[in-house]
Amino acid sequence: MRELLLELSAKGKAGLKIVLPIVIAAVLFLVVVPTTHADPSSTIVPGPSDTYAPEDQFVPDYETNKPSVAKLTLTKILNDLQGKKASGSNKDITTVDTPGVGVTFYLTRVTPKPSLEPSAMQPSNPNTFQRLETYVGTTDTNGFIRNPSSPFPQGNGYWRGSSADGSLTGGIMNFPASNGSGGSNYYLLEEDTSSRNPYTNPSNSLFDPTYAAAEPEIFDLPHQTLNSTSSKDSVTGEIKPAQIRGSVYHLHLFPKNVISNDLIKTAKKVVDSDNIPRDSLYAQTGDTVSWEVKYRMYNDKSIDLGNRKLDLAEINQFVNDPANTGPFIVMADRLPSSLQMMQESQQFTLQWQLADGTIESRDLTTMVKYRDHIADNGGKPAGVGDNVSRDVIGPGVGSGNLLPTVSGTSCPDPANGNPQICGNLWTWGLDRQAGSYIIDQLKDQLKDQPKDQPNDKVAVNIWLSWTYNTKLTSSYGDLNANKPGLLINNVAAETIDSRKSGSGAFRANASLSSPGLQFVKTDKPESGSDPKGLAGAIFRLTKTSGDQTSYLYSNGRFYLDNSPDIPSGVKPVEAMSNQQGIVTFVGIPIVGIDQNNPSGPQKVIQTGFALKEYKAPEKFQIPTQAFTTVDFSAYSGLPVTSLARSRGGNGITADVSRLAFNSYETPGMRRVDGSYVFKNAQNEGITKGLENLPKNEWGGNLPLTGGRGILLILIAGAIIMLIGLLYRRHRRKKAFISELTDEN
Structure with a gap:
């Protein structure tokens, strides 16, 4: 002016x-002219619809008494959304997000290079800024890094200083609220992508080949922003919406891992048996688990079949050829046998996100073809293991032969016909009708951009989404023998493009915490031979002492078989040995309401069970004793949130070292060279085995050498021998007396 x-x-x-x-x-x-911004004559009236929560410590610019320090809380979450900024409010957190555990972040204070404004600093261009001091933090089991309350914090989860040689110093309790010139400080946030990152290290149990680190970001602290809230006029008392400019003095960051894979599966939520949503991804028998499978499509204009990218142009070409009578995409989902598909819950949608952030969706449920259970007993998810080279879309596409049958396998209970026990494989596909609808909805995306429409209307993410619910049942366990303590769900996808690549199907899995136990049911091995697994044995859980004729049921209570007290729909908690003899319990109900605090949150209230063989494999004996202890005492008293977030990738597993099979313990579970005879689906060795002995040819039982049976035989034999000795001594004494009598 x-x-x-x-x-x-x-x-x-x-x-x-x-x-x-x-x-x-x-x-x-x-x-x-009045503006929408509040002024000192107005008072902020916080509400649930505000942009920022009280924990964010938002302070309007017109306030004269501002804090002298600022705080930063980082929450690392594993998310299936891409391109979101890390900075946000404490309101953005949701407890069902899976936390990133053990991830290190570097926080470096930066200033713009000479002649540049702060807005010109780009995290991907080091020529736009210069680095100053660096702080370091590693996420704890909840995914948090925070300012500690003391200068010497213990464990992970806190911001710490670092010296010139990279060694860590004390905790950083606060960050300065001013850069010394009246403005905010700027920081560069970077995720450690070295082998120290558990998700990028192949030797770590959390390793995920599809994981991509969060993108670097530069932000100011305090964070200058606008808060959508309400204000009350101090004169008229009128309350109206207001946009108030100010700064956030406790900034909450949510750096997300960038999606690098086209097929993604996630567990979305869990609802308990009382229809109450759980606040974390934890499930036990009776719970309902919601899943989502997403497949990414691209809006590239060129047709390049075989580059493993399903483009709109390729779909457009497919639907315009009448000779194409089959699907252009098929998905196959192998559910663990513990999950019951709730078919009526399945929903299929087309989703796309525009550059301006708007998300559009269209329902495809009525257009989906081949949505059914496939009686494939291969024991592996489509596109996994032995099935890698097998096309999910079979050669007879036109006849609907989506999944060729796998020979040489059988269902543990062929007469049952229950999908849970016979593969539990579910598939669906989209054909030319659905393809035409998709192209019609996204026809503008096939045009040249940005001539035909503004850049912010370009679709930057296009997905096919499949959502459905499953019930975690108490029968069978996990016949796929996945890692115990986790409920793991596998999915594969094949498209007209991926088939040309020759690299096999896309594969993905999702998991959540679920209390489990895993061991192997075996025969008695010959000396020098490996034990062999026995299929079809059924195990239940009972009490560790006292009455062991009642069994644990899905509601967490114990009942006798066929008791009239068993509520409707409540089933015994069981696990069956699969074809390899592996027994995997899933969803053991250890969480419930604490009767001493019935209004409090649910937590672990049952920590110990005894294991009992309920049904032996055909032609084998059944041990009469119960084995102790299936021990979960390490989790005693923990709330559900801790169970879900403290798993560290290892799941909620019973301590098998506390489970004593005594003389029934299978020897030779590990060979002389250190290799394991039995491995689960994740190729991890199984150390615990329980022997069964065969019945004799007359149908009776052979003596259990080494078991309680031999002890009874030994005792009986000792008694008989003692009687014999006493009788012999009595006869000799009687004979001696008779001789003396005769001499006299």
Whole structure:
């Protein structure tokens, strides 16, 4: 304004007389016309719809008494959304997000290079900023890094200083609220992508080949922003919406891992048996688990079949050829046998996200073909293991032969016909009808951009989404023998593009915490031979002492078989040995309401069970004793949130070292060279085995050498021998007395 007036003055008073009234009018307009921003005469009225929560410590610019320090809380979550900024509010957190555990972040204070403004700093261009001091933090079991309450915090989860040699110093309790010149400090946040990151290290149990680190980000602290809230006029008392400019003094960051894979599966939520949503991804028998499978499509204009990218142009070409009578995409989902598909819950949608952030969706449920259970007993998810080279879309596409049958396998209970026990494989596909609808909905995306529409209307993410619910049942366990303590769900996808690549199907899995136990049911091995697994044995859980004739049921209570007290729909908690003899319990109900605090949150209230063989494999004996202890005492008293977030990738597993099979313990579970005879689906060795002995040819039982049976036989034999000795001694004494009598 000042420069404008000087320029006008230099040109003469005549010009000033013409323009000055216009300038004054503009200034008066800006002063008089009301804005949506609150002012000191208004009071903020916080509400649930505010942009920021009280924990964010939002302070309006008009406040004169501002904090002198700022705080930063980082929450690392494993998310299936891409391109979201890390900075946000504490309101953005949801407890069902899976936390990133043990991930290190570097926080470096930065300033713009000379002649550059702060807005010109780009995290991907080191020439736009210069680095100053660096802070370091590693996420704890909840995914948090926070300012500690003391200068010497213990464990992970806190911001710490670092010296020039990279060694860590004390905890950083606060960050300065000013850069010394009245402005905010700027920080560069970077995720450690070295072998120290558990998700990128192949030797770590959390390793995920599809994981991609969070993108670097530069932000200010305190964070200058607008808060959508309400304000109350101090004179009139009127409350109305307001946009208030200010700063967040406790910034909450949620750096997300960037999606690098086209097929993604996630567990979305869990609802308990009372239809109450759990606040974490934890499930036990009776719970309902919601899943989502997403497949990414691309809006590239060129057709390049075989590059493993399903493009809209390729779908458009497919639907315009009448000879194509089959699907252009098929998905196959192998559910663990512990999950019951709730078919009516399945929903299929087309989703796309525009560059301006808008998300659009269309329902495809009625267009899906081949949505059914496939009686494939291969024991592996499609596209996994032995099935890698097998096309999910079979050669007879037109006849609907989506999944060729796998030979040489059988269902543990062929007469049952229950999908849970016979593969539990579910598939669906989309054909030309659905393809035509998709192209029609996204036809503008096939045009050249940005000539035909603004850049912010370009679809940056296009997905096919499949959502469904499953019930975690108490029968069978996991016949796929996945890692115990986790409920693991596998999916594969094949498209007209991936088939041309020759690299096999896309594969993905999702998991959540679920209390489990895993061991192997075996025969008695011959000396020098490996034990062999026995299929079809059924195990139940009972009490560790006292009455062991009642069994644990899905509601966490114990009942006798066929008791009239068993509620409707409540089933015994069981696990069956699969074809390899592996027994995997899933969803053992250890969480419930604490009767000493019935209004409090659910937590672990049952920590110990005894294991009992309920049904032996055909032609084998059944041990009569119960084995102790199936021990979960390490989790005693923990709330559900801790169970879900403290798993560290290892699941909620019973301590098998506390489970004593005694003389029934299978020897030779590990060979001389250190290799394991039995391995689970994740190729981890199984150390625990329980022997069964065969019945004799007359149908009776052979003596259990080494078991309690032999002890009884030994005792009986000792008694008989003792009686014999006493009788012999009595006979000898009687004979001696008789001889003395005869001599006299």
